Amino acid sequence: xxxxxxxxxxxxxxxxxxxxxxxxxxxxxxxxxxxxxxxxxxxxxxxxxxxxxxxxxxxxxxxxxxxxxxxxxxxxxxxxxxxxxxxxxxxxxxxxxxxxxxxxxxxxxxxxxxxxxxxxxxxxxxxxxxxxxxxxxxxxxxxxxxxxxxxxxxxxxxxxxxxxxxxxxxxxxxxxxxxxxxxxxxxxxxxxxxxxxxxxxxxxxxxxxxxxxxxxxxxxxxxxxxxxxxxxxxxxxxxxxxxxxxxxxxxxxxxxxxxxxxxxxxxxxxxxxxxxxxxxxxxxxxxxxxxxxxxxxxxxxxxxxxxxxxxxxxxxxxxxxxxxxxxxxxxxxxxxxxxxxxxxxxxxxxxxxxxxxxxxxxxxxxxxxxxxxxxxxxxxxxxxxxxxxxxxxxxxxxxxxxxxxxxxxxxxxxxxxxxxxxxxxxxxxxxxxxxxxxxxxxxxxxxxxxxxxxxxxxxxxxxxxxxxxxxxxxxxxxxxxxxxxxxxxxxxxxxxxxxxxxxxxxxxxxxxxxxxxxxxxxxxxxxxxxxxxxxxxxxxxxxxxxxxxxxxxxxxxxxxxxxxxxxxxxxxxxxxxxxxxxxxxxxxxxxxxxxxxxxxxxxxxxxxxxxxxxxxxxxxxxxxxxxxxxxxxxxxxxxxxxxxxxxxxxxxxxxxxxxxxxxxxxxxxxxxxxxxxxxxxxxxxxxxxxxxxxxxxxxxxxxxxxxxxxxxxxxxxxxxxxxxxxxxxxxxxxxxxxxxxxxxxxx
Numbered sequence: 001x002x003x004x005x006x007x008x009x010x011x012x013x014x015x016x017x018x019x020x021x022x023x024x025x026x027x028x029x030x031x032x033x034x035x036x037x038x039x040x041x042x043x044x045x046x047x048x049x050x051x052x053x054x055x056x057x058x059x060x061x062x063x064x065x066x067x068x069x070x071x072x073x074x075x076x077x078x079x080x081x082x083x084x085x086x087x088x089x090x091x092x093x094x095x096x097x098x099x100x101x102x103x104x105x106x107x108x109x110x111x112x113x114x115x116x117x118x119x120x121x122x123x124x125x126x127x128x129x130x131x132x133x134x135x136x137x138x139x140x141x142x143x144x145x146x147x148x149x150x151x152x153x154x155x156x157x158x159x160x161x162x163x164x165x166x167x168x169x170x171x172x173x174x175x176x177x178x179x180x181x182x183x184x185x186x187x188x189x190x191x192x193x194x195x196x197x198x199x200x201x202x203x204x205x206x207x208x209x210x211x212x213x214x215x216x217x218x219x220x221x222x223x224x225x226x227x228x229x230x231x232x233x234x235x236x237x238x239x240x241x242x243x244x245x246x247x248x249x250x251x252x253x254x255x256x257x258x259x260x261x262x263x264x265x266x267x268x269x270x271x272x273x274x275x276x277x278x279x280x281x282x283x284x285x286x287x288x289x290x291x292x293x294x295x296x297x298x299x300x301x302x303x304x305x306x307x308x309x310x311x312x313x314x315x316x317x318x319x320x321x322x323x324x325x326x327x328x329x330x331x332x333x334x335x336x337x338x339x340x341x342x343x344x345x346x347x348x349x350x351x352x353x354x355x356x357x358x359x360x361x362x363x364x365x366x367x368x369x370x371x372x373x374x375x376x377x378x379x380x381x382x383x384x385x386x387x388x389x390x391x392x393x394x395x396x397x398x399x400x401x402x403x404x405x406x407x408x409x410x411x412x413x414x415x416x417x418x419x420x421x422x423x424x425x426x427x428x429x430x431x432x433x434x435x436x437x438x439x440x441x442x443x444x445x446x447x448x449x450x451x452x453x454x455x456x457x458x459x460x461x462x463x464x465x466x467x468x469x470x471x472x473x474x475x476x477x478x479x480x481x482x483x484x485x486x487x488x489x490x491x492x493x494x495x496x497x498x499x500x501x502x503x504x505x506x507x508x509x510x511x512x513x514x515x516x517x518x519x520x521x522x523x524x525x526x527x528x529x530x531x532x533x534x535x536x537x538x539x540x541x542x543x544x545x546x547x548x549x550x551x552x553x554x555x556x557x558x559x560x561x562x563x564x565x566x567x568x569x570x571x572x573x574x575x576x577x578x579x580x581x582x583x584x585x586x587x588x589x590x591x592x593x594x595x596x597x598x599x600x601x602x603x604x605x606x607x608x609x610x611x612x613x614x615x616x617x618x619x620x621x622x623x624x625x626x627x628x629x630x631x632x633x634x635x636x637x638x639x640x641x642x643x644x645x646x647x648x649x650x651x652x653x654x655x656x657x658x659x660x661x662x663x664x665x666x667x668x669x670x671x672x673x674x675x676x677x678x679x680x681x682x683x684x685x686x687x688x689x690x691x692x693x694x695x696x697x698x699x700x701x702x703x704x705x706x707x708x709x710x711x712x713x714x715x716x717x718x719x720x721x722x723x724x725x726x727x728x729x730x731x732x733x734x735x736x737x738x739x740x741x742x743x744x745x746x747x
Contacts (some may be wrong), residue, residue, distance in 0.1 A: 011059050015046065018065045022082070025069060026468045031078035041105065048094040056165035063158060064089060070154035074194060080181060081147050084112040085225040088151060091117045092416075099449065107451035114448075114460070115148035116155075117416070128202060151183065156182045157194055160201040167598050168659035172627050172641065174656070175202040177463075188325045189735045193354045199257035207260070207625050214256045217270050225251070225277050232334045235280060235305045240281070241299065245294070247283040252343070254278070264642070266702035267675075269615070269745045278341040291346045292317055295328045298344050306332035309339060316348075318643025324352050348456065409460040421458060424483050428454040431466040439487060440494055442470040455588035456482040474498065480586045500538075502546030509545050513552045519560045532559055595636070600626045603638065605668050612636045614670075618643035623723025628658035669719035672726055673747065678739040680712040687736050692716065712738075715745070 019042050027033060045064050052060040054338055068085035071077050083105060090096050097115070102110035160178055163171055179202040186195040188484045199593065204211045231253045240247050254262075256277045262273055281298060285291040295317050299471035306558055328344040345353065411419050411430060421430060427447065431454070432439030442454050446465040458464060474494045482488045510529075532540045533550055546549040603612065603626070612628065620626045620642040625641040629649050638660060639646035685705055692698050702717035721724055726744050732741045 012433045015059055015061055018062060019046075020141070022065055022069050022072065025072050025083060026079070029072065029076070029078070034079040037077055037105070038082050038086070041086040041109075044104065045086045045090055048090045052093070054162075054165070057160055058328045059094075060089075063162075066161075067151065067154045070157055071151055073460070075154060075191065076156075076351075077150065078145065078580055079244055080108055081151060082113070083109050084116065084147065085151050085154060087113050088116045097449075100558040111146050112151065117153060120268060126235065128261045131453045146189070148192075153182055153186050153189075153191065157198060161196060163201065163205055165369070168309070168600060169597050169627075171205045171655055172659060173650055173654030173657050176647055177206040177654060178202045179206075180647055180651040191355065192325070194610040196255045198259070200255050201427075202261060202431045203257040209625070210260060212254055214259055214270060217254065218256070218259075218276075221276070224252070228334065228336060228340075229277060229279070231336075232306075232340060232630065236279075236281070236302050239301050239305060243297070245283050245298070247281055248641065250280045252280050252281070267741070272427060274338060275341060278343060280343045280345065280350075282345050282347055284347050286416070288348075289736065291348070293680070295344050295346070295489050299328055299330055302342065303330070306334065308332055311734060312339075312341075327351060409459070409462075410464040411458055411460060411677065414463065414465045416463075422484060425458050426454065426481050426483060427452060427458065427464060427466065428478060428481045429484040429487045430458060432482070432490050433484065436490055436494075438468060439490060440464050440474050441470060441472045443467050443472050447579065454478070499543055502543045503539055504546070506542035506545030506547075510552070512559075513556070516561055519556060522608075526558060526560060529556055532556070579721050595630060596632075597630075597655075597658050599658075601636065602665045603660055605665070606665075608638075608668065612638050613644065615639040615645065617645045619671070621672060621720065621726070622662040622664045622668075623720055623726075624662075626660050626662070629653070629660065630656040637694060664722065666721040669721060672718055672720050672731070673745050674716045674718065674729060675709065675714075675741070675743050676728070676733060677713045677714065677741045678736075680707040680710050681738050683735070684712055688716070688733065688739075690738065691732050692718065692729065695732060698725070698729065 004451070022042075023035060023038065026038065027035070029521065035695075042065070046061045049060040054060055054063055067088065068082045071081045071085045075081075087101060087105070087109065091098055091101065098110050098114045101113050108392060116237055118688070135337055156178060159174065163174060166174070178198050181368050183195050183198040183202065186192075186198060201304070233249050237249065254273070254488055259270065259276070262268070283294060283298065285294050299313075309331040312329070312331035314327075316326050317328050320326045326345070326349040330342055330344070331341045401425050409421050409423055409425065411421050411425075413419060413434070419430070419433060420432065426443035428439065429443060433441040433446070444454055444467045445452050445456065446467065447456060447458065447462050449463075449631060451467075474491055476495060479488065480496075482491055507677055510526070514525070519525055520579065526538070529552075530538060533541060533544070533574075541550070542724050545552065557596045599704070601607075603622070613635055614620060615637050620640045622642075626638050627641050627646060627650075628636045636658065639649070678684065689700065692700055700716055700718060700720050703714065705712070705714035707713070718729070720729070728740045732740055
């Protein structure tokens with residue numbers, strides 16, 4: 001028992017220490033010192049999450065504290081955002097509601113927490129499927145307050161930093177989603193440092209071996225780079241000192257993910273990447289007005305030391321990028337014959353580049369309160385950018401422009417799933433989009449917890465709960481409230497069916513009435529009744545009887561007996577053209593074979609031939625980093641982890657991704673295509689075929705070669721066992737004189 005108390009104590013000490021660090025970080029910023037409300041938010045969240053552990057085993061509250069630290073230190077936001085970060089999981093994971101948060105912390109924090117709660121269910125809920133595109137669009141349409149997105153990015157950054165405690169299939173899903181959604185989003189909002197870290201962490205979990213390999217090569221070349229940096233910057237420092245500038249010069253090393261990306265896109269080995277090192281000059285201007293001129297003064301003076309590249313001056317100072325980035329980039333020729341990029345920035349520009357727009361307001365008159373008017377201006381700037389994209393600025397939305405989905409809205413179910421609805425959709429449309437029963441028994445809805453009628457028009461970001469009653473029936477007036485084709489069609493079908501049932505019931509009632517009155521059910525008698533009730537048709541007359549709009553009584557009795565001398569002889573059953581009842585279509589649910597997604601698939605000779613399919617898009621072979629994807633037919637398709645198709649699948653159908661690894665023993669053969677180019681000379685092709693067929697004993701299945709203007713280019717299709725075979729073949733082919741490039745390609 002004592003040990004348990006002791007453990008509890010250490011947990012509490014750890015929590016208090018982490019919170020104290022957060023407060024100290026906050027007090028070191030230029031924000032108003034609103035310690036009280038932050039402490040209140042921490043105490044509230046700590047109480048709400050008490051006793052809950054994360055998968056890593058630490059107390060849950062450590063996660064909100066870590067997110068709040070990122071929000072404070074790495075994005076530079078103030079107390080409102082720090083409180084929202086501390087509270088961001090309370091509504092989703094505990095019994096507290098958004099109303100509770102609003103009562104205690106006010107509407108602003110409640111609005112941000114509400115936005116974060118909606119988002120988390122949206123794409124990360126257990127049933128989330130093809131939601132990645134919706135999610136990106138949603139973020140842009142619903143963020144009245146951009147802080148929702150910024151805190152969500154901070155949340156994702158902390159999750160990525162602690163991803164090691166999850167199962168591999170979860171790691172791939174989250175890493176894939178991060179590369180596909182969050183890193184571009186961080187880039188879009190100017191959070192350069194966070195974007196780079198998100199990319200690197202995703203890459204580390206998706207391709208651990210390649211990551212470690214590149215990391216090793218960077219370490220091995222570090223001393224040489226330091227030497228180059230020292231020699232290159234020495235004369236620059238002397239010059240800047242002479243100009244009397246206050247500055248620092250730092251080395252910027254290309255990130256592991258960027259290096260790998262370049263190796264992939266340019267098909268070059270690590271050794272051929274020449275822009276690993278860039279130099280950053282960060283200066284403090286004498287005054288704000290001189291900032292721009294000083295950038296160019298520095299450029300002019302360092303261009304006298306080293307020769308600048310004529311086509312590589314990038315002036316982001318006079319024309320900032322859409323995400324607020326400002327700097328002057330110039331590429332200079334170092335004494336060792338290497339081009340080195342130099343980025344010239346003021347300290348203000350540097351902060352904006354690292355922290356994005358959030359850094360802007362710090363430099364305004366009156367200094368730093370996030371909670372005053374300055375933030376609103378900043379939010380407005382961002383909204384304008386998002387609403388009026390420049391062609392290159394919107395690359396992360398693929399080719400989708402905002403105005404293309406202005407006709408859609410994104411609505412949440414109570415569980416936080418996203419539903420796409422047409423603009424102008426009503427609560428009734430939403431009810432029918434989920435289920436016919438819900439639509440036909442709908443009596444109203446709660447939109448963002450407020451009661452509204454079924455005709456209420458929905459807006460993007462609304463959370464909608466449909467209220468039903470068993471006694472509610474579809475009304476003809478509903479046809480005016482429905483805007484979607486689905487809802488209209490369902491309402492029409494139900495009304496028709498109900499009319500048909502009412503008609504049958506009316507017919508039955510009429511027959512019984514006539515029988516009781518001993519009157520024959522002939523057309524003349526029935527017409528008489530129809531005319532007296534002003535009904536337009538037999539159908540309408542019978543429906544009105546069926547729904548009790550017309551009750552046959554004394555007046556009808558008198559009318560029938562006026563001239564009717566004939567008595568009832570025989571009861572004839574008749575029908576007024578009623579059709580067969582429509583059968584409800586029943587949906588068959590196939591029970592998918594259970595696959596244990598938590599286990600790592602072992603790809604052996606046997607399973608590859610029987611159970612799994614190799615993806616045609618990327619054709620992985622043993623040794624490639626791979627994953628499994630369960631398709632709609634419940635078959636497992638094996639993709640390369642970096643395959644673009646797999647990347648989309650990771651984001652859209654993350655819960656169908658399975659970790660996989662090879663366990664083959666060089667018995668199966670797989671086709672690969674090797675690309676080769678070089679300087680054309682006599683006998684080159686002969687040497688290539690000799691190396692492949694004779695030295696390595698590999699069968700060439702297909703060979704296509706083209707020589708043009710002295711350059712030789714060819715593709716060789718071979719059967720290999722694994723990646724190791726490919727490496728040996730490529731290494732041997734590279735040894736042939738005049739061969740300049742050898743690489744494995746998809747097609």
